[in-house]
C-alpha cells in the first residue's frame with residue numbers, strides 16, 4: 001500500500017496532519033473493530049485500516065505526499081571503524097548502515113543506498129574499481145516493518161479507550177495521555193517476535209565492487225543498479241557521491257587543465273638541466289629553457305569530460321636561489337657577470353644593448 005493509498009483508506013487527503021490521521025484511525029477502528037462490528041468484512045477492513053495507519057506512520061507524519069524518500073542524512077553517518085580497501089589501500093568510505101524494503105513483486109526497493117567515495121586525482125582521471133562495504137537492514141517481512149503485530153481485541157493497558165490516566169506524584173489523576181501499548185488505538189498488539197520490535201531484519205554485511213568511470217569530478221553523483229553489482233547483487237541501488245581528495249601538487253581547472261608549480265634550483269635552471277615533472281601518469285623529464293618558466297604538456301591534464309580526451313597540464317618552474325651565497329659562489333657569479341657586463345664583456349643580446357642605448361639617451365634628455 002502506497003502512502004497516498006493509505007491516506008485514501010483513512011478517508012483523508014494526502015499529507016493530512018498527524019492529528020487528523022490519528023483521529024481518522026480511531027474513528028474507523030471503533031467503527032470496524034471486529035469486537036464491535038459483526039459484519040463479514042470487518043476483519044479485512046480492520047486490517048486495511050491498521051495497514052494504512054502503519055504505512056503513514058512509517059513514512060513519517062511530516063511527509064507531505066506519497067514521497068517517502070529519506071533524507072541523505074539518514075545514510076551518510078560516518079562509520080566508526082572504516083575498513084581498508086584492499087584494492088587501493090585507501091581507508092574505506094563511510095560504511096553506513098542502510099535500510100531498504102524487501103525485493104517484492106510490486107517494488108524492488110524504494111531507497112537507494114547513499115555512499116561517498118573519495119578518490120585521488122589519479123584515480124578519478126584513470127577510472128578505478130572501488131570496494132564498498134557496509135551493512136544492510138531489510139524491512140521485517142513478518143510485521144511489514146511495523147515492529148508489532150495487531151492481535152485484535154481491546155488493549156489490556158487502556159481497556160480499549162486508547163488513553164490512560166496520568167497521575168501526579170501523589171497519585172492524583174492529572175488528565176489523560178495516549179496509551180503507549182496501543183499507540184492510542186485501543187487495539188491489543190504485541191511486539192513482533194521475528195524482528196524483536198525493530199521492524200527490520202538484523203543488519204547484513206555486504207561488499208561490492210563498483211567501477212568508477214574515468215574523468216569523474218568532485219560532487220558527481222553516480223547511480224549504480226544494485227542488480228548489476230558483483231560479487232553480490234544488492235536489492236537496492238547505490239547512489240555514489242564522488243569526492244576528490246586535494247592533491248599535493250596539482251590543481252584542477254573546470255576545463256580539465258591541470259596546473260602545478262615546481263620549485264627548481266635556480267643555477268640548474270640557468271644551466272638548463274632537465275627537471276623531473278609529476279604528471280597524472282607518473283614522473284617525466286622536462287627540458288627547461290632559460291627564456292621562460294611556464295610549459296604546456298599537451299594532453300597530460302585531466303579528462304575534459306567523463307571518458308573524454310585529456311586537457312593539458314601547465315607547469316610553472318619557480319627558480320630558487322640561495323639566500324646567502326658562499327664565497328665560492330660569489331666569486332663564480334662575479335666572473336659570470338664580468339663576461340656580459342664588465343669591461344670587454346660581450347652583450348647578452350640585442351634587447352639589452354638597445355635598452356642601454358635608450359636609457360643613456362633618456363638621461364641626456366633629462367639633463368638638457
Ligand SMILES: [Zn+2]
Pocket residue numbers: 140141142143144145146147148192193194195196197198199200
Ligand atoms: Zn517484525
Ligand SMILES: [Zn+2]
Pocket residue numbers: 155156157158159160161162163179180181182183184185186187
Ligand atoms: Zn491501549
